[in-house]
Amino acid sequence: MNTSKQARHDAKQLLKSCRVAGDLDEAKVRQAVHQVIAAKPRGYVAILSHFLRLLKLDLARRTARVESPVPLTETQQAAIKSNLARRYQGGLIFDFAQNAKLIGGLRVQVGSDVFDGSVEARLADLGSSF
Amino acid sequence: MSSILQEIESQIAGVKTSVMKQNVGVVREIGDGVAKVEGLSDAMYNEMLDFGGGVTGLVLNLEETEVGAIVLGDYTGIKEGQEVRTTGKVLQVPVGMGLLGRVVNTLGMPVDDKGPLLTDKTYPVEKIAPGIIRRKSVSQPVQTGIMAIDAMIPIGRGQRELIIGDRSTGKSTICIDTIISNAHLNKAAREAGDKTYRPLYSIYVAVGQKQSNVANVIRVLEEAGALPYTIVVVASASDSATNQYLAPFAGCAMGEWFMDNGMDALIIYDDLSKHAVAYRQVSLVLKRPSGREAYPGDVFYLHSRLLERSARVSEKFGNGSLTALPVIETQAGDVSAYIPTNVISITDGQIFLETDLFYQGVRPAVSVGISVSRVGSAAQVKAMKQVAGRLKGELAQFRELAAFAQFGSDLDAKTQAQIERGKRIMEVFKQPPYNPIPIEVQVSVLWVAQNGFIDDVPVDKVKDFQGKLTDFLTTRKLQLLAKIQKEKALSDTLTAELKAAATEFKQTYK
Numbered sequence: 001m002n003t004s005k006q007a008r009h010d011a012k013q014l015l016k017s018c019r020v021a022g023d024l025d026e027a028k029v030r031q032a033v034h035q036v037i038a039a040k041p042r043g044y045v046a047i048l049s050h051f052l053r054l055l056k057l058d059l060a061r062r063t064a065r066v067e068s069p070v071p072l073t074e075t076q077q078a079a080i081k082s083n084l085a086r087r088y089q090g091g092l093i094f095d096f097a098q099n100a101k102l103i104g105g106l107r108v109q110v111g112s113d114v115f116d117g118s119v120e121a122r123l124a125d126l127g128s129s130f
Numbered sequence: 131m132s133s134i135l136q137e138i139e140s141q142i143a144g145v146k147t148s149v150m151k152q153n154v155g156v157v158r159e160i161g162d163g164v165a166k167v168e169g170l171s172d173a174m175y176n177e178m179l180d181f182g183g184g185v186t187g188l189v190l191n192l193e194e195t196e197v198g199a200i201v202l203g204d205y206t207g208i209k210e211g212q213e214v215r216t217t218g219k220v221l222q223v224p225v226g227m228g229l230l231g232r233v234v235n236t237l238g239m240p241v242d243d244k245g246p247l248l249t250d251k252t253y254p255v256e257k258i259a260p261g262i263i264r265r266k267s268v269s270q271p272v273q274t275g276i277m278a279i280d281a282m283i284p285i286g287r288g289q290r291e292l293i294i295g296d297r298s299t300g301k302s303t304i305c306i307d308t309i310i311s312n313a314h315l316n317k318a319a320r321e322a323g324d325k326t327y328r329p330l331y332s333i334y335v336a337v338g339q340k341q342s343n344v345a346n347v348i349r350v351l352e353e354a355g356a357l358p359y360t361i362v363v364v365a366s367a368s369d370s371a372t373n374q375y376l377a378p379f380a381g382c383a384m385g386e387w388f389m390d391n392g393m394d395a396l397i398i399y400d401d402l403s404k405h406a407v408a409y410r411q412v413s414l415v416l417k418r419p420s421g422r423e424a425y426p427g428d429v430f431y432l433h434s435r436l437l438e439r440s441a442r443v444s445e446k447f448g449n450g451s452l453t454a455l456p457v458i459e460t461q462a463g464d465v466s467a468y469i470p471t472n473v474i475s476i477t478d479g480q481i482f483l484e485t486d487l488f489y490q491g492v493r494p495a496v497s498v499g500i501s502v503s504r505v506g507s508a509a510q511v512k513a514m515k516q517v518a519g520r521l522k523g524e525l526a527q528f529r530e531l532a533a534f535a536q537f538g539s540d541l542d543a544k545t546q547a548q549i550e551r552g553k554r555i556m557e558v559f560k561q562p563p564y565n566p567i568p569i570e571v572q573v574s575v576l577w578v579a580q581n582g583f584i585d586d587v588p589v590d591k592v593k594d595f596q597g598k599l600t601d602f603l604t605t606r607k608l609q610l611l612a613k614i615q616k617e618k619a620l621s622d623t624l625t626a627e628l629k630a631a632a633t634e635f636k637q638t639y640k
Binding site: 061112116126129130 | 149150153168169195
């Protein structure tokens with residue numbers, strides 16, 4: 001769907017108004033969506049669609065997805081959390097997942113940054129070097 | 131067997147085992163060779179992207195939530211949701227002597243079935259033009275071998291001279307003639323062991339042309355023995371708009387290598403009208419704001435940054451040069467259209483080809499009145515300047531008088547003589563394609579024409595007279611031609627010899 005410039009601008013303003021000290025406030029987001037639906041301003045569907053996209057991008061930017069072939073222990077998870085929090089100055093949402101395809105090692109993705117220390121990635125590297 | 135083992139061992143050792151940080155994104159939209167990618171927060175302008183499967187892209191738009199990239203190569207295999215990685219590299223193409231005699235595509239990959247390129251050097255496609263400190267004014271000539279151009283609109287090494295005209299008026303032919311002429315000069319100098327001669331290598335960039343046309347150009351160059359001194363870069367009409375947009379920049383990078391290494395190169399962009407159209411297409415798909423005729427606002431900068439890269443650099447920086455001959459196709463002779471005016475203002479002059487002249491049989495159909503070379507006269511060979519110094523003005527005067535004479539008015543003897551001389555000089559300037567004339571022959575023929583030796587030759591016999599005179603000079607007066615070529619100026623002695631030769635020929639001419 002083509003979103004108009006005005007809708008994109010309004011969605012961006014809406015997102016800005018939902019921030020508290022730089023981080024998104026869930027309660028404010030919910031409230032904003034309810035208010036927009038209730039008020040039905042011109043092009044509100046486009047505004048909300050773009051708002052949703054911006055939310056998704058913001059969430060992806062703040063989500064640290066940690067994949068490992070076997071489940072990580074509490075200590076390992078805590079170590080990873082503290083390391084990443086130091087690097088990205090907090091505000092991260094952690095998502096620990098299991099991925100047997102990795103064979104060994106870890107794959108961490110924070111926003112668009114990927115730290116791939118998995119055996120699968122090294123094998124792929126080796127494969128491409130031949 | 132042991133060598134294979136060693137090779138594999140070294141390759142395994144070469145693979146880094148440390149964790150590398152990569153920046154990735156996801157394809158949100160793909161179409162017409164342009165992809166919109168979400169993520170890629172570290173992507174840089176003009177950075178290459180890895181789409182996987184050997185497909186690369188180039189970042190052209192950096193937006194708030196996404197990156198707009200053009201895909202180089204086959205984009206049909208790219209799917210929405212596919213992962214894309216940044217590479218930290220800018221687009222580069224192979225450069226060097228190993229490319230001479232080869233036909234390559236926009237990415238510098240050979241398309242001529244002659245095996246891999248024998249070069250390991252690369253240059254970035256986008257580069258900042260040499261600055262004012264590095265530059266030097268134009269002082270050495272480019273011999274096009276076309277008498278009308280070498281005499282009246284001389285081109286110097288490092289100059290940007292636009293070739294403009296309607297379709298089928300001989301724009302490409304002039305470019306091919308120039309390549310052939312310089313290839314002949316390079317070959318002759320090499321065979322003679324002339325170390326003082328600076329060879330001029332050529333790069334022909336075909337943008338948006340029919341494959342059959344490009345094949346024809348390659349065939350002509352091959353037949354004339356000019357291909358070993360030429361690189362052909364092809365982004366034909368069947369290539370994607372992105373490849374057509376990048377082709378002139380890739381060719382320019384190849385030419386810059388010669389310039390940076392103290393050599394001289396000539397680059398032909400055939401043509402920049404189609405290049406602007408390809409860029410318009412890319413820009414519209416990238417949803418950049420459009421301006422006049424739907425071209426993006428930076429279409430002027432597109433051509434100015436490309437043509438500014440042609441320069442003559444000073445001795446301190448290698449003394450190399452890159453001469454550019456951009457080609458622009460006009461519609462119904464309209465030179466005041468958007469892209470033609472842009473390129474006219476960027477270049478150091480233009481050669482305008484007229485359809486009417488072409489169909490009148492004046493070929494090359496150079497319109498003397500509005501063709502100009504702003505800096506080339508400084509590079510013109512002195513001998514040519516001596517014989518053709520006033521020619522442009524005289525021909526322009528002839529055109530005016532000829533138009534006036536059409537009204538049937540009575541003309542005085544002087545005007546009549548001027549018109550008759552003009553008609554004959556026009557005949558002298560007619561030249562068949564792919565047949566460049568050496569500068570010493572041009573000087574001799576023009577001297578003969580300027581000194582009244584063809585005044586009594588009927589107009590329809592002038593070409594015959596010129597042909598026979600050329601044969602006479604090249605077979606019986608080789609020493610005289612060699613002296614003109616060597617001295618590059620007409621001294622009193624040479625003029626006397628030329629007069630004697632012309633008189634001798636005139637006595638035998640029937």
